[in-house]
Amino acid sequence: MACRWVMSPEILQEGRRRPQPANRHHDGPTGTAFGTFSLQSVVGMDEYLGFTFTESSMWISPFHCDSASAAIFDSPLWFNIPSEGKYNAEKKRQRGGFRYMSIWHNSTGTVAIRDLSVNFTASPEMDDLRDYSGYFNSDSERLNRVWYAGAYTNQLCSMDPAYGNALGIPGNDWYYNATIANGTSVLIDGAKRDRLVWPGDIAISGPSIFVSTNSLDGIKNGIDSLFILQQPDGRLPWAGTPFTRARNFPFSVTYHLYTLLDLYYYFLYTGEQAFLENYWGQFKLALAWSLGTIDGSRMANVTSSNDWLRSGMGGHNVEANAIFYHTLDMSLRLAEAVGDDSVVANWTAAMAGIKDAVNEHLWDPAQNLFFDNDRNQTASAIHPQDGNSWAVVAGIVDADRAAAISTSLMDRWVRPYGAPAPEAGATISPFATGFEVQAHYLAGFPERAVDLIEFMWADFMLDDPRMTNSSLIEGYSTNGDLHYAPYDNDARISHAHGWATGPTSALTFFAAGLQVNSTNGKTWLIQPRLGTLGRVTAGFETVLGKYSANWTAADAGNIKGDFQTPDGTLGNLILPSGNGKLALDGQKGPNVGRTAGGEEER
Structure with a gap:
């Protein structure tokens, strides 16, 4: 995030408590949140400078930072300054994400400093942090800002694996020194907090990284760190180390499946056959464990309550079963890639059973939404955002039911804050709403997706003065308070959280209609869904080359535009129906027909 140096008379005058000396460093290693400063002059004995950091303007203070742990607040970063010279901070003191920095002189003398510098420690795997291979632009500047805020947020959430969350760190004298993965970089959940590998977060942030920077090493290292922790029975961890460690294996059915989806996405975007084959045995073992949870209902019976900090997970849950269905679907593609047909019949049969059972037993025709599970199907029962969105994303429902879900979810929106x-x-969870955005596109209502992104992500999550204006928040309340229900401490909320970046990939995949369907984009789908947009252009790259599209709305529901894919690739073009005529002019010459879909080899 952008750094801001806040210094005021109040900061210089308030408080004369002697600071804790734990953070006194002189000429030490560089690489903290702000890097270095030089002391030009000092008058007095036993002088101290304290630096505080915060993501939101709500927590600007000379006395404390916002919270990166369970503490209510974190202490300032203290420097004992006995003499003139250059002062550096240890890298384990890097804050990861902040917008505001305050300086507090907590002594009776006088000091003068100069040459204050900030070290940007995000995305260490990138030589040039501005080297975006992907791009997006439309006639909605609000959407453009959201797309790039998502890309930037994910850069902030890619870090040196040696400086993760050690857990149990005190608010006073805080530090990050846990090695959470191998390699140069790893994709974490939040820049400030938790600074851990969470597979559910990667399922949203991974595709958004692909369409923006395409810097995927952090995803690979994160996947490695999760498979290392796999149990003998096949279960994969809820989160990476040190959250998961010896004799402590917290488990989540949904996050277990997200790890498998993360591997699918990584292989889809990179085509690293050896990486897939290295984990194929473990992948099948993990999926076999999940298949073992299917009972006589033909649905998975969830016995772990852990998920994305939502409540009520358990039993025949619609979210878990929809994610399971989608994971099986994508796993069949991986089985084909490695030439393993031994699993096809079993996985296909499981998919059919889940689809039929979810629609038969969990649908509520009174609400046109799915119940959360079959434990409570009364009038007061929860109809979850995550499960209903996932039912559409996974393809469990037909077109009519998908449209009904889209309408019912839209009817619950809380303006001007978002989707509950x-x-x-x-x-309001930007994570769960990321899947809702996809659901509106897939259900045939792109105008709803555009509306939701504009008022929730742009107008509130970026433009509210309590936000950073450049990165995306973890979660907040339906009344607009920056309070996230799972946390007792509001200062703990992460304002740079990768799981909030769903619109970045959704706008490329659905608004511009650029999707890769097989490894590296050997096959693709071009299906623009402009909704209320008058113009959209986007592009990204794989090792095969560049993919781009440029569309403009015309009259009578028609669109005009062009697209480009690498030579030798093959795909389908699907355009809005308009007046039913299709005119193509490409490498094979002009073609005029009445179909809105067809194959086009480039």
């Missing part, structure tokens, strides 16, 4: 997730209380 009642399964997590009075909460």
Whole structure:
């Protein structure tokens, strides 16, 4: 995030408490949140400078930082300054994400400093942090800002694996020194907090990284760190180390499946066959464990309550079963890639059973939404945002039911704040809403997706003065308070959280209609969904080359534009129906027909 140096008379005058000396460093290693400063002059004995950091303007203070742990607040970063010279801070003191920095002189003398510098420690795997291979632009500047805020947020959430969350760190004398993965970089959940590998977050942030920077090493290292922790029975961890460690294996059915989806996405975007084959045995073992949870209902019976901090997970849950269905679907593509047909019949049969059972037993025709599970199907039962969105994303429902879900979800929006997730209380979750955005596109209502992104992400999550204006928040309340129901401490909320970046990939995949369907984009789908947009252009790259599209709305529901894919690739073009005529002019010459879909080899 952008750094701001805040210094005022109040900061210089308030408080004369002697600071804790734990953060006194002189000429030490560089690489903290702000890097270095030089002391030009000092008058007095036993002088101290304290630096405080915060993501939101709500927590600007000379006395404390916002919270990166369970503490209510974190202490300032203290420097004992006995003499003139250059002062550096240890890299384990890097804050990861902040917008505001305050300086507090907590002594009776006088000091003068100069040459204050900030070290930007995000995305260490990138030589040039401005080297975006992907791009997006439309006639909605609000959408453009959201797309790039998502890309930037994910850069902030890619870090040196040696400086993760050690857990149990005190608010006073805070530090990050846990090695959470191998390699140069790893994709974490939040720049400030938790600074851990969470597979559910990667399922949203991974595709958004692909369409923006395409810097995927952090995803690979994160996947490695999760498979290392796999249990003998096949279960994969809820989160990476040190959250998961010897004799402590917290488990989540949904996050177990997200790890498998993360591997699918990584292989889809990179085509690293050896990486897939290295984990194929473990992948099948993990999926076999999940298949073992299917009972006589033909649905998975969830016995772990852990998920994305929503409540009520358990039993025949619609979210878990929809994610399971989608994971099986994508796993069949991986089985084909490695030439393993031994799993096809079993996985296909499981998919059919889940689809039929979810629609038969969990649908509520009174609400046109799915119940959360079959434990409570009364009038007061929860109809979750996550499960209903996932039902559409996974393809469990037909077109009519998908449209009904889209309408019912839209009817619950809380303007001007966003789409609620009642399964997590009075909460708006950018994570769950990322899947809702996809659901509106897939259900045939792109105008709803555009509206939701504009008012929730642009107008509130970027433009509210309590936000950073450049990165995306973890969660907040349905009344607009920056309070996230799972946390007792509001200062703990992450304002740079990768799981909030869903619109970045959705706008490329659905608004511009650029999707890769097989490894590296050997096959693709071009299906623009402009909604209320008058113009959209986007592009990204794989090792095969560049993919781009440029569309403009015309009259009578028609669109005009062009697209480009690498030579030798093959795909389908699907355009809005308009007046039913299709005119193509490409390498094979002009073609005029009445179909809105067809194959086009480039």
